[in-house]
Each structure stands twice: as structure tokens, then as C-alpha cells.
Amino acid sequence: MIRTFLVFFVLISNVILAQNKLNLIPYPQKVQLLQGEFILPETFILSGDLPKEETEYFKKRIEPQLKFQYAQKSGGIHLTSSIIPASSPADAEHKKEYYSIEISPNQIHVKSYTKQGYFLALQTLVQIFEQYKESKKIPAMKIEDQPKFAWRGMHLDVCRHFFTVDEVKQYIDYLAMYKLNTFHWHLTDDQGWRIEIKKYPKLTQIGSKRKESMIGAYVDNTFDGKPYGPYFYTQEQIKEVVKYAQDRHITVVPEIEMPGHALAALSAYPELACTKGPFESATKWGVFDDVFCPKDETFTFLENVLDEVIKLFPSQYIHIGGDECPKTRWKECAHCQELIKKNNLKDEHGLQSYFIHRIEKYVNSKGRKIIGWDEILEGGLAPNAAVMSWTGVDGGIEAAKSKHFAVMTPGAYCYFDHYQGDPQSEPNAFGGFTPLEKVYSYNPIPSELNAEQAKYIMGVQANLWTEYILDFKQVQYMIFPRLMALSEVGWGTSDPKDYKEFENRVINQFKVLDDMKVNYARSIYNITGKVIPSNTGIAYELSTSQNTNGIRYTLDGTNPSINSKTYQNAVQIPNSLTIKSAYFEEGQLKSAVSVQPFTISKTTGKKITLEQQPSENYSFGGAFTLVDGIIGNVKQLGKTWLGFQGKDVVATIDFGQKTPFSEVYFNTLENKGSWIHLAKSAKIFVSDDNRNFKLIKEVEASEIQNASGKIKVNVGAQNAKYLKVNIENAGIIPAGNPGADSKAWLFVDEIGVN
Missing domain, CATH: 2.60.120.260 (Galactose-binding domain-like)
Incomplete structure (x- = not known):
């Protein structure tokens, strides 16, 4: 009887916790609700010994809602903290992002091992305050938390389209809000060189601009006829961004592309190519045959570039690209063929490995490590290199099995230049289909790895390539809300079975993005359709993040209205027709109209x-x-x-x-x-x-x-x-x-x- 009562009590407690789940993203590892409430005062008192820079950041995030004052630590203080000394260096590394928060009726107390842990705790507190800012009554609770993965990253391509220092800072703020800790800055490519290198001024004088840009879908092959640039960041601006990120405990990892994606550099210094040129920064998107030639003067150039880059960026890793390097020019180049013979290389893929090995040796001599896209595996991986696995998961698996670190960023789950809703109602995108639910379903640890091998998976990253992203408003649209799913995947608390619960937390976060005037995608409100086999051929299931009773649809080609058919069950498709559907709430259209034509043949549904x-x-x-x-x-x-x-x-x-x-x-x-x-x-x-x-x-x-x-x-x-x-x-x-x-x-x- 006692055992039954205890089990019943535990079940009831779990139900209460589930019903009162906090609106936190990423969700913490452990949340325990306690008795009582903390009432938000008009003036929030901060201990005088709190870490200053992190606390000032917290104040700026919350100040529109509350007033603040500092006071010495004594009774009645409302926010206190303690930094716990680590017992060993290894322990400090393991727990550098650990924090706990205890909210009692009298105070909020944060514990951490580092200022970084304290900063992450403040991000959680900001979200708690936002959730309860209307009632001003915060339930007493205890949170214990730390991330599963050490690398939780977002990438931004500023080469295809450029973004200002202020916009890059905003981007970094978004990462900080959702506890990401790595900003991968893609600074060079065929379409533009975006970082000032003082030893080579022509890189920005010539390579930071192009005569025009491709517009519309790639297959249209049309151009705007407008010069683009010169756009680049000065070294002082780079330092400013790096400092800004450091203040938010975010590491900036620069990417300098090599040996491919080099046209912008070759336009400035054509002597670094296998052919004489001339070259110009690419106006089209895609991959091009002209790449860096692996000759001594090229390596001298790249080493000098890397010298300046390393002085600007204190990150452990320097990203050297390594992806999509055609071997066409190398096959036709007498120097390259002689180099292959001289070094007993198997082929041009071996030459790629030679190139990466040589660059890695130089970077290592400066006390840094290289990371590159998974093509750096071609011909054999450099001794200390880490792999960023983008073409799928195989690169990460191969790296981990050979005891090399890897960051998982497969295009199927982590490319945010893909569509996130019906392409017919979305801005033009690169292609692919990566909705919020798919991002949330990703597990960065491949099932092919055993526990020991899995330790080499550093974490997860999403990438934003900007061929079709013309301004920062569209950057916001493409990363939100998918960045929230990525953050929870990287934190290690995502559970695909609970996607709907996560989706509700996302919708609650939209209120915060509205206050910030962020242009986020509302694709989860839109109608999504799924074709399923049926006894008569196929049927079309409609769904939305909201109540499906709000879905209206038509089969006659007209746009749906509140008086159109109400969706109840999968719609049978007996012949060729077009379904149009939309979501209505309180008589008002709340979503885009989804249009899906069907062409029925004798194979349909088979x-x-x-x-x-x-x-x-x-x-x-x-x-x-x-x-x-x-x-x-x-x-x-x-x-x-x-x-x-x-x-x-x-x-x-x-x-x-x-x-x-x-x-x-x-x-x-x-x-x-x-x-x-x-x-x-x-x-x-x-x-x-x-x-x-x-x-x-x-x-x-x-x-x-x-x-x-x-x-x-x-x-x-x-x-x-x-x-x-x-x-x-x-x-x-x-x-x-x-x-x-x-x-x-x-x-x-x-x-x-x-």
C-alpha cells in the first residue's frame, strides 16, 4: 500500500512538472520545482561581487522590465553567485560550462566553476524572467545543467553576400541567447575576399568586389548587372567582433579557403594559380576549376596570410576549408605532375593531402590546429586535423574511428540555406528541405561509433551559405527558429518523441523575437502535407502546429476561406487536381496558402x-x-x-x-x-x-x-x-x-x- 502510494505520488509529481514545463531553450538537464514563489521586485538587487561584465550583459537584456542596483552581499540580496574552485585542471575543463540556479522565495543563487558557466546561467535566468514577466511570480526551483557537446556552432558566409559589423554582432547575440559557443566566420571564397591582410593589400582592393551577381534560381542563369563591393572587414573591425564574441563566451573560428574556392584571391594575385589567368571574382555560384597551385610561392602567401589571421583570432582551431577542389588544373599542370612524382603521391587526391599536410604543419608550428570540411580526408588525413563532416556523416565516422576529432554538420540536417517550409511560399533558397522538426531529430553521435569512438565527436554546427540571402532580415528568417532546435540538439536534451512539446516552447519564444523585431520564419504555422497510400491510390494528410480544426481546404483551384471545407481526415486524391489549404483562427487567415497540384497516373500510390x-x-x-x-x-x-x-x-x-x-x-x-x-x-x-x-x-x-x-x-x-x-x-x-x-x-x- 505504501509502495503504491509512493509510485502514485511520483507519477503525480511528474505530471505536474510536465504541465509546468518551463519555456526554456535549450532545456536544462535537470529541473526540480520546489515549494513557494519568488516575487520579482521593482528594483532587483545584485550582489556587489558578481562577475561584472557578464552581469552587465544580463542587466541590458532585462533592464526594460526591471530596475537594478548593486549592493554588498548581505541579507535580502536577490541575485548572488559563487564560483567553485576546480579540484583539478581536467575537472575544470569538464565543468567549465556547468551551472546551477536555486530560486527560493528570498533570493536567486547561481553556482558555477567559471565565468562562462555563470554567463550560461544568466541566459537561463533571462528566459525565466521573460516567461514570468507578466505575473512577476517565479516558482521556486533548482536547475542543474551543463551541455553534452563542447562545440555548438553556427556558421555565416559573408562572401556571397556581405554583412556589416553590427549585423555580425547581432548574429553573435543570437548564438549567445541560445547557448551556442562557436561562431564559424566564412571569410574567403570565389565570390569575395572579406578580411584585410596588410601584407597583401590587393586581396581587398581587388578581391573584395565582383562585377555583378547571379540572381534568382541557378537554372535561370541571370545576373543583376550591378557591381558588388568592395566589402571587407578591417583588422580593427575583426578585433572588435572577436572581443564582442569573447565577452559572450563565444569562440570565433575564421575560415580561409584553400586550395579551392580561391578565385577572389587569384583575381588579386594570379601568379598563385596553375595558369596565367587573368581571373576575376566569381559572379556565379558553384565550384570553379581555377584553384591555388601547390608551389612554394603559394605556400609562402598562405603562410603569411595565416600569420595575420592567427594574430587576430585566438581560437584553438583555424578552418582551412579544403572542400570542393576540382583537380582539373592540377592534372594539366606540369609543376603539379612533377610534385606528384617527386613525393611519390598516388594522384591528384594525394596532392590535395600533401597540400593540407603542409598547411597543417605550419599552423601547428604556431600552436594552433586546423579543421576542414570532410574533403580533407582525400588522400589521407593530416596528423592533427579535425574534420567538419558536411557531405553526410561518413566523414565524421571515418575521422572518429581514426581518433581524429570531428564536428557533425551534415547538409540533410544542418544546412540552414535549405527551405524550411513549402518552397512555393518561402523566399528563394538553395534547395533541399530542412524543416524545424528535421533539425530537432538529429543525433550528432552516429550509431556506427562505439562509446570510445564517440568521444571524438566534438559537437554539432549549422551552416548558413548566403548565395540567395541578400540582406540581414533574410539571415534572421533562415536561422530562426531552426537555431533553437540546433541549440537543444547541441545541449543534449532534445528528444524527437517530444517534438510537439518543443514546438510549443518555440512558439512561446516567438514573443521574445517579436519584441526584438527579428524577422523569423513562421513556417510551422503553415499547412504541411504528406502523401500516403490509400485503397484508392493516394491520400493527402494535412497538419499544422496548431489545432487541425482550423485547417480549411479546396479542391477546385480557389483559395480557401473560413467557409471552405474543414479538414478532418486525409483527403482522397482520385484524379489529377490541386489542393489549396490554409490555417484560420477566430475567422482570420493565419498562414500562407499552401498549393499542391497532383498529377495522377497508373503508378501513383503503387x-x-x-x-x-x-x-x-x-x-x-x-x-x-x-x-x-x-x-x-x-x-x-x-x-x-x-x-x-x-x-x-x-x-x-x-x-x-x-x-x-x-x-x-x-x-x-x-x-x-x-x-x-x-x-x-x-x-x-x-x-x-x-x-x-x-x-x-x-x-x-x-x-x-x-x-x-x-x-x-x-x-x-x-x-x-x-x-x-x-x-x-x-x-x-x-x-x-x-x-x-x-x-x-x-x-x-x-x-x-x-
Whole structure:
């Protein structure tokens, strides 16, 4: 009986805690609600011995709501703290971000091992005060907290589009608000060199500007005709930003790209290339063949650049890029070929490894370490290098298994230049589909690693590339609210099963962003749709972060109104039509109108299998995406295409019974700047037993090219139970194209028959 009572009491306590969950992001490791309340006074008294800089930051965040005064530590003090001396250096490192907060009716007391821990505690207090600023009654509680991951980062590309010092400071403030601790500053690329190097003034005189910029979707190949720049940060401005970040306990990691993404530097110093040039900063996005040539004068240049960079940035790591370096020029360069022979290198990938090793040795001699994108694994990883795994998780796995540190930043979860809502109602973006829920679902520790190997995963980072981000308002739009999901993933308290609860905390945080006048994305209010198989073919499930009773939809092409059909169950799609849906609250439209056309064929909703799976970055919906009745938009990769790098698409569709048809269609995409090439060829087969297949049609490259990837072929009168379509990848990208010598991407859309 006593045991039953105790269990019942514990269950009731857990229910109360769940119902009163604090509006905190990231959520702390341990929260215990206590008896009583702390009443916020008109004037908040601060102990005179509190760490000054951190406390002043706290005051500025809260001062619009409260008045403050300092007083010596004595009875009645409302905010006190104690810094606990570490028992050992190792303990200090482990607990440098630890803090506890105890709120009693009489005072708030913070404990930490460092000022950094104290600062993180203040971020939590700010959110608590914001939650209870109306009632001014804060429940008594005890919080004990520290992050799971040491590296919790956000990246910002200032090369494609430039942002002012004040805007960069705002960006750093956003990181601090949600307890991120690393700012990765992408300062050089093909489209612009953004950091003053006093030894090489032409880098900013010439390399910080371009004659025009690409606009719209990449496939449009249109330009604005407007000179861009010169835009760069002086060394004094760099110091100002670094100090600003340090005051918020954020480390700034600079990135100086090499050996690729070097056109802006080569425009200023063409002698560093394999060919004579001339060169100019890129006006298009993408990847270019002209890269740094690995000759002595290039290494002298880069070492001199790094000398100035290292003096400006006290970070342990210097990011040296290393990604997307085509080997075209190296293959044609006599010096490069001689260098390969002289050093017994296997090939140009070995030359890339030689390049990175040499740079690492120099950086190490300055007491620093290098980190680079996962292509630095090519030809063998430098001895002390850390890997930033972006193409997927494999780079991080390989690094950790070889006892190298890694930061996980896979594009499928951590690229915030992707769409976060329906591409039709979002600003133009790079592509991909990475909604808030997907970011929140990410686990930075790959399942392939054992406990010992997992120790080499330093943490997680999200990246914001700015090809399509023209101003800081759009920067805000792309990072919020996804930055909140990233913060909780990095803190180690995210739980995908509780996503809806997290989403509610996000919506509560919107009030804070409103007060700050932040232009955040409201995509979670919008209607999201999911195609599911049904007895009649397919059905369309609609959902929203709000009550689904507020969803209205139409099937006749008109925009929904409050009087349109109320959504109750998945909408059956018996034939080709367009669903328009929106969310209404108290009679008012609260979301964008979502528009989804359907094109129904005899394959729609049928069982489909793939012999090879798509890249994780472009796998939304899996194989069913190819038979879901949705035709992809060629200008927006979004969520309606499957992407395969270096792989053929071999899809088998089971009609369920013998089915007559005479036409087969499918779409492939071409966007060479993003390494996406049309299919090389295609073959179409039929079968009645799923074992013995008969070839009924071959589609040649010329036919695919002439149709611009929109393939529709007459296959004669057929009557079969199974259809197999083998779409051949273009293979290795040929010289003269962006990404030459790399595996081409193949993007495939709906496979239909009539």
C-alpha cells in the first residue's frame, strides 16, 4: 500500500512538472520545482561581487522590465553567485560550462566553476524572467545543467553576400541567447575576399568586389548587372567582433579557403594559380576549376596570410576549408605532375593531402590546429586535423574511428540555406528541405561509433551559405527558429518523441523575437502535407502546429476561406487536381496558402523499391516520392526530388496486378553549377514475376538532352505487373564543368505511366 502510494505520488509529481514545463531553450538537464514563489521586485538587487561584465550583459537584456542596483552581499540580496574552485585542471575543463540556479522565495543563487558557466546561467535566468514577466511570480526551483557537446556552432558566409559589423554582432547575440559557443566566420571564397591582410593589400582592393551577381534560381542563369563591393572587414573591425564574441563566451573560428574556392584571391594575385589567368571574382555560384597551385610561392602567401589571421583570432582551431577542389588544373599542370612524382603521391587526391599536410604543419608550428570540411580526408588525413563532416556523416565516422576529432554538420540536417517550409511560399533558397522538426531529430553521435569512438565527436554546427540571402532580415528568417532546435540538439536534451512539446516552447519564444523585431520564419504555422497510400491510390494528410480544426481546404483551384471545407481526415486524391489549404483562427487567415497540384497516373500510390538509396540530403519521402503524384519544380529542389550522387536510379514499381499502358514518363534535372547533370541514358523493363524482366525501351542521351530531362516515351502496348526503370547517372563530371572529376548528381522526379 505504501509502495503504491509512493509510485502514485511520483507519477503525480511528474505530471505536474510536465504541465509546468518551463519555456526554456535549450532545456536544462535537470529541473526540480520546489515549494513557494519568488516575487520579482521593482528594483532587483545584485550582489556587489558578481562577475561584472557578464552581469552587465544580463542587466541590458532585462533592464526594460526591471530596475537594478548593486549592493554588498548581505541579507535580502536577490541575485548572488559563487564560483567553485576546480579540484583539478581536467575537472575544470569538464565543468567549465556547468551551472546551477536555486530560486527560493528570498533570493536567486547561481553556482558555477567559471565565468562562462555563470554567463550560461544568466541566459537561463533571462528566459525565466521573460516567461514570468507578466505575473512577476517565479516558482521556486533548482536547475542543474551543463551541455553534452563542447562545440555548438553556427556558421555565416559573408562572401556571397556581405554583412556589416553590427549585423555580425547581432548574429553573435543570437548564438549567445541560445547557448551556442562557436561562431564559424566564412571569410574567403570565389565570390569575395572579406578580411584585410596588410601584407597583401590587393586581396581587398581587388578581391573584395565582383562585377555583378547571379540572381534568382541557378537554372535561370541571370545576373543583376550591378557591381558588388568592395566589402571587407578591417583588422580593427575583426578585433572588435572577436572581443564582442569573447565577452559572450563565444569562440570565433575564421575560415580561409584553400586550395579551392580561391578565385577572389587569384583575381588579386594570379601568379598563385596553375595558369596565367587573368581571373576575376566569381559572379556565379558553384565550384570553379581555377584553384591555388601547390608551389612554394603559394605556400609562402598562405603562410603569411595565416600569420595575420592567427594574430587576430585566438581560437584553438583555424578552418582551412579544403572542400570542393576540382583537380582539373592540377592534372594539366606540369609543376603539379612533377610534385606528384617527386613525393611519390598516388594522384591528384594525394596532392590535395600533401597540400593540407603542409598547411597543417605550419599552423601547428604556431600552436594552433586546423579543421576542414570532410574533403580533407582525400588522400589521407593530416596528423592533427579535425574534420567538419558536411557531405553526410561518413566523414565524421571515418575521422572518429581514426581518433581524429570531428564536428557533425551534415547538409540533410544542418544546412540552414535549405527551405524550411513549402518552397512555393518561402523566399528563394538553395534547395533541399530542412524543416524545424528535421533539425530537432538529429543525433550528432552516429550509431556506427562505439562509446570510445564517440568521444571524438566534438559537437554539432549549422551552416548558413548566403548565395540567395541578400540582406540581414533574410539571415534572421533562415536561422530562426531552426537555431533553437540546433541549440537543444547541441545541449543534449532534445528528444524527437517530444517534438510537439518543443514546438510549443518555440512558439512561446516567438514573443521574445517579436519584441526584438527579428524577422523569423513562421513556417510551422503553415499547412504541411504528406502523401500516403490509400485503397484508392493516394491520400493527402494535412497538419499544422496548431489545432487541425482550423485547417480549411479546396479542391477546385480557389483559395480557401473560413467557409471552405474543414479538414478532418486525409483527403482522397482520385484524379489529377490541386489542393489549396490554409490555417484560420477566430475567422482570420493565419498562414500562407499552401498549393499542391497532383498529377495522377497508373503508378501513383503503387509499391516501389529502389536498389540504391538517395543521398540523405535529398531523400525526403524516400522511394515513394517517385510515385506520389507530385511533379517537382525544376527551379526548387525542395522536397519533391530524390538526389543520387554517383549512383544510378533503379526503381521497380509493383502495380499489384497486370496493368495495360503505352507511355512511360519521368523527369531528371540539370543544374551543372551544383554538379547536377541530366541522366546519361535510361532503360525500361517489364515483368510479371519480378524476376525475369524484358527490356522494352532504351532512351539515349541525345533524347534526354533534347527533352531537357522531361522524358516521355511511347513503349507500345504493354500489359505487365511490374515496371522497372533504370536511369543511368552521368558518372564523373568532365573537365570544363563545375565539380570536374567529382561524381555527378542525378535528380529524379515522378515516374508515371499512361
